[in-house]
Amino acid sequence: MLRERPRYTLNLPKNRRMELGPRTLVMGILNVTPDSFSDGGLFLDPDKAVRHAREMIEAGADILDIGGESTRPFSDPVPLEEELRRTIPVIRAIREFTDIPISIDTTKAEVARQALDAGADIINDVSALRFDPEMAEVAAERNVPVILMHMLGTPKTMQENPTYRSVVSEIIAFLDSRIEYAISKGIKFENIIVDPGIGFGKTVNHNLQIIRNLDAFHSxxxxILLGASRKRFIGAILGTPPEDRETGLAAVNTYAITSGVHILRVHDVRFHLQVVRMTESIMMGYADSDK
Structure with missing residues (x-):
């Protein structure tokens, strides 16, 4: 069944707005880390990171997601100063030539604060405001959108025998409780985005059940943001390394688009914009270029 995507409006800093719903948006991943599971070390150099940001923008990215701490399974936290050193100069440099929405992928309130000062617009917190008690305060004070993601435990422990009685209903209940928490701390309901957290404390079958039931998250x-890019479950099914998982991800993202997901977080922006355009043309029954 094709799901009509609900429409929402996000209010960004400097009186900007981002419309969610008319089409699926593509968020380009920019990991300025030495150890991310797919692109670790590729963009640790600030100049390379900024060049890659330009490439993703030229490819048509709607949002950039910049992170300075790997959250791959069994990873350790990065010290605050190191995460700041990796991310803030890159955000400042990107802001010199574009106003594309930027999300800062962090669980640290101080990183989020300085990233917003440098020009970021959105906080992407994989802990859903659990790891740093000041994060909710930063998001509320700055009145910026915040992405709340489900994760079982921490990156260090999340893949140690993840167990659920009912994975989809438990994740929905968790996200609902984090939405209530965020609102209680002064974050506006309309500023919240949810992410079911593919790969964060889930087995292969857990991930498949989540994707199969994405429609339920509209409750x-x-x-809804989906970040399945190059994740391990695709490799487990197809027997492919991270750099050869775009075809499998295309199948995941196609299903997500038909389920009404609003944002796809990906490494290869150009490829998945083609997936979006083709899938949505089929859903509409016509192409924008030939109505």
């Missing part, structure tokens, strides 16, 4: 009445 939260918030925009």
């Amino acid at each position: 939260l009445e918030r925009p």
